[in-house]
Amino acid sequence: MQSELILKKDVDLHHSQDPYRVQNADEIDEDQSIERQLRFVLNRLTPENFQKLVINLINLPLNTQERLNTAVNIIYQNALNEELYSHLYAQACKLMSQIKVPFEHVSSKFISFLSILLKKCEKEFDTDYHKDKYYEYLVKEAEFVTDEQKRKQLLDQANEQLEKAKQNYIGNVSFLAELYNMDLLDDAILHEGIKRLFEKQEKDEENLECLCKLLTRVGPKFDNYKNKEKIDDYFEHLRDIYEKRFSISARIRFMILNLIELRENNWTPRHESGPKRIEEIRNQVLAEREERELRFAQTVPQTQIEFMVADGRRYSLFYGYAHHILDQLKYREDFDRVLGYILKVDPDRHSELFEALICISMDKSDQQRDLIGEFFYQNLKSKVFKLDQFKMGLRKVLLKALESYMKGYKFPKKLSQILANLIRLDFLDISFLKDAFEPVKRDQLCARIMAKTLKLAAEQIGCQNVSDIFELSGLDFNYFFENFENEVDRRDFFKEMRIEWVSTIHEHQRQSVELIQSFKEKLEVIFRETGEEPLAVLDRIEPEFHKEETKTKEFIRALSVVFFEKVLHHKRIDSDKFKKMENILVNFVKEHLDLQLEMLYSVQVLAFHMKYETNFLPVSFMLLYSDEIVERKAFFKWMNNPRGKGHGIAQVFLSSFFEHISRPQTEK
Structure with a gap:
């Protein structure tokens, strides 16, 4: 009854003088728009979609010092807040490191993204997080408050702020380690940083934690013949701290012990840490399946099965070996190693291996298909791979697609992710696509694969550039779209696939x-x-x-x-x-x-x-x-x-x- 009376009354709500409202697009200036785009990309950055999203970062118009500062601040703060993904932010920084803009007041001089970033990292490294300004302000406020409850609340806020400043300090050191792994810092800077952490560790054991995290991350690269003598000294010092300083916490002692054992084990961890990605789980399932297939293959007479030995294991040709190759392909840095595996196979049989790689990649992630596409592009352009062998491999894939389960709704999209990587501004003659597509020329599959390939390529380099590359290669769009009964059906298909520009690209010329x-x-x-x-x-x-x-x-x-x-x-x-x-x-x-x-x-x-x-x-x-x-x-x-x-x-x-x-x- 009481609630009914309340509902019947006219309630006078409080009206804010400056209420929140959604801004229209025309009310947002260009700087705000760039900041929004930057945050949008960073909030969605994962190992799987890194290759795609990082292009959006590079293409942002960071053409003033203010915009470059904003970009550095946002990426840097994200790297500190998400320490688990700091290696991704370091990769992004490497790609953006050469961006330069004129100084605000001296247009003849330039400042780079990398120099701003390193100054920011250095400032945080030199900061004593115990002297955080907001923390000190809250502590002083608490001293003058007589209300015990309010005083306790302020002190709790102060402790939270101190913990946040501490995590920023530790996160900064982890981020510096990833920057070193990306070749953005040299050995001399790292030695100086380690020396200063040793000097500061007596005051605060958090510096020992930073030291352990730093060496754990950089160890495999940093521990080489040039640095061996100094690194031996660092670890001798760490052993002394572990054995003689009982004032440090058990957590830090175990951290030092784990680091010493890690080096003794040649920087190979005893077990993988961190959550597994979907891609890694899939790879594990495929590896188990491959092992079962190999065990089965061993029961068949050896004359019926061919094997290839890699990394101390035997793999059946060509699908077992192709599985192994794709398991090794995670980043661009793996290209040389993967090329070594492929060059072990007779060049005249590369078409069979290429066929297996493309077919297996249909069950992989978008990121891995992008990588295999870029890998093919680089080696076809440099003529390490023969175009004829790649053409035959692709042709066999398309023939299988006509007759098998691969001719599904997602197959054109997945294959296009590989083919779109062949259409680049640093021009590669792609005339071989004409012969490769001959088996599916009269099937709708041809039109769908090529439409999605053109759409993806145009998103990366623009419609005009795609058209130019086709013309330079002596290709005609019409060849791939002959399987329509009339011009109306073709235009409707172009509209559906959002590639209307194919038929109108040269009208203005x-x-x-x-x-x-x-x-x-x-x-x-x-x-x-x-x-x-x-x-x-x-x-x-x-x-x-x-x-x-x-x-x-x-x-x-x-x-x-x-x-x-x-x-x-x-x-x-x-x-x-x-x-x-x-x-x-x-x-x-x-x-x-x-x-x-x-x-x-x-x-x-x-x-x-x-x-x-x-x-x-x-x-x-x-x-x-x-x-x-x-x-x-x-x-x-x-x-x-x-x-x-x-x-x-x-x-x-x-x-x-x-x-x-x-x-x-x-x-x-």
Whole structure:
């Protein structure tokens, strides 16, 4: 009854003067947006999805010192709070370590992500956590409070803050260890840190805990012939502490004892610590299954089964051996070891091994399929693996897919995770895909695999770049999408798979082509009839083209193409001829930044059609820069405004050039 009366009354709720409300997208500035994206990625970072999510970190526009500081602070704090995953944050820091931005007040000098991070780590290492400011403030507040309950509450808060400061201090040392493992710290810095921890351990045993955690993490790499003498001294000192100092807690004593035993056991732990990932459990199940298969194989006459010995064990070819190889592939650092396993097999039989690796990877994680795709890409591009062998292996996989359980809903997506890694900006000829897909060409499976591959590749490098790589490889999208009865069904499929750009990618490039071609034909006649003499060429251009025409992008594009075709000799730029004729270009683009930009786009497209032979692109850009035909800011504007064929691929070829022009003049 009482509750009914209360509900009938008008209750006057308290209204806050500044109530919380969700911000609209237009109310969030760019700095807030970057911080949100950064936290979003870090909160979802796991060993399984690291390879995918870390790309989002690298692509964040951290182009000011304030943004770089924010990124360092957030990643650093996460590393301290989640010590178990500090190795992941260290890997992310290694990938971001080369990011540089100008100083806020001195634009000619640069500050890097790594230098900010190391200063932060050093500051925390030098800090006495007992003197935490907030802790001292709470203790002083408690001294002046007469209410016993409130005083106890303040002291509890102070102790919590002290514990938090202590965990930050320990977490910082663990994070430094992981940075060393990523080659971001050198041995000298580590020796100095260990020396200071020994000096501070008499005051506080937490420094001994830090020392044990540091040496446990870095031991396998740090304990080498160069450091052996000093490390022997460190462990002698630790033995003395263990045997003579009974004031330290039993927990720290056992920690020291475990560390000594770990080194004596060649840094091999007695048992794996930490929770197992789903992937590791799957691998354990597969290993047990493989062992059962091997025991069964031993009951069959040896003439029927082939074996490969690796790491002291025998594996049946090719699936047993492929299982073993994929078990070893966890990170990019494992690529060399895995390559060693593969090169033990006869190169003429690699297709069978590749087939087994791809088939088994269908039951692995997304991260492992990404890794195997990148592994194939690197070794195909460097020609360690033969394209024909990979093509045959892939072809066999597709044939099996047509007839087996693999032709399921998830198979196209899983296979596309491997194939998308073959479509990269540092160009690899992927024309072999045409022959590999021949068995499934008339099946919907072909369209689905290729659609998902294109979608994944476009997410990584952009639709235009995917289209450019296909064109450079002599491939036609239509080949993979011939299995539709009519154009309407094909368009509907493109829409469903979200790859509509496949049929429309070059529409915008058809504009102005006729005008450029007509200008080009007239200019070719002028160059030919004047013997390519600069003054004679300029004298002929003036009466044959209106002044306004010479300021159009179509004219500059036509002129650039004709000019560079004339200075080429056996597909290489004749620098003497270039310098002799360069005044023709200067006359039309000097002090016109927009026209200089059009010239760069022309060189980009010309290099694309030449398939990036003979360093034409970097040499052209360097001549345009060094001879001051194109201003420095025009180059950066070109880099930040992708347009036309081959822009993304061109950036890969020009990375050294932009690194050169980005350096301060004094450094050059």
